[in-house]
Amino acid sequence: MNIFPISGWRQWLPCSITLAALIAGFVSIVMTMEGFATNQSGPILLASLLIMLAWILDAFDGTVARWVKGTSSFGAELDTFVDFLAFSVAPALLVFAVTLGGQPLAVRALFPTLMVISGAMRLSKFRVIDTERGLKGYTGLPVTLIAGFLSFWVFLLLPAQDINLANWAQVVLLICVIAAVILQVSGIHYPAPTKKPAIMILCVFLTVVLVILWWFDSPITIWWGMGLILIGFGYSLIYPFFSKK
Numbered sequence: 001m002n003i004f005p006i007s008g009w010r011q012w013l014p015c016s017i018t019l020a021a022l023i024a025g026f027v028s029i030v031m032t033m034e035g036f037a038t039n040q041s042g043p044i045l046l047a048s049l050l051i052m053l054a055w056i057l058d059a060f061d062g063t064v065a066r067w068v069k070g071t072s073s074f075g076a077e078l079d080t081f082v083d084f085l086a087f088s089v090a091p092a093l094l095v096f097a098v099t100l101g102g103q104p105l106a107v108r109a110l111f112p113t114l115m116v117i118s119g120a121m122r123l124s125k126f127r128v129i130d131t132e133r134g135l136k137g138y139t140g141l142p143v144t145l146i147a148g149f150l151s152f153w154v155f156l157l158l159p160a161q162d163i164n165l166a167n168w169a170q171v172v173l174l175i176c177v178i179a180a181v182i183l184q185v186s187g188i189h190y191p192a193p194t195k196k197p198a199i200m201i202l203c204v205f206l207t208v209v210l211v212i213l214w215w216f217d218s219p220i221t222i223w224w225g226m227g228l229i230l231i232g233f234g235y236s237l238i239y240p241f242f243s244k245k
Helices: 008-038 041-067 073-098 105-129 143-157 167-184 197-215 221-237
Strands: none
Touching: 008 041, 008 073, 041 073, 041 143, 041 197, 073 105, 073 143, 073 167, 105 143, 105 167, 143 167, 143 221, 197 221
């Protein structure tokens, strides 16, 4: 008897990539909790990197499944759980850790709670109405976009000796969170760039270059990262109005 409704390497390969993304998202949560508990920025920084890693893996699993002809309903459902954990819960906890320090718990938990609710509604809506599993685009802002923005923002601007972002950076981040919460449950149609290998590979390449620049402490790291964030904003706020369903 098969424990899982998949068989053969063609189906197991993409599912393994999906599981790796799930692990990255979960460990990101653990690292955020560690940084918050110890008031150290190192684990928080690692948490943001792990969300980026989960995003890269998530971008590849579906493509690999189509390349090797190993798509499965099990893999599609597994991917939804990854989206919720790695791109809704993990970023929400990151927001909780780096913003509104010193505020009452109810205030500090408000924005992360809205992110989780919006993400859950967005993904539930996706499962119910999108029979193409995103191949022809998405209704509502994909959860991966706000997760990518948050991880990039924290990665670039988190102080070395503090887990709280500067006040101006917190304001910008929280405004973007509010916008994302609304856009995720909106009826706006978004294209699916990660379903196009050329665009997907370019996005992954640009992200890897960012990490390499950071690793070698390059002075252009912040500008490279901000450029990627602006590209994401352009996609989120402008491109949907010029695309056709």
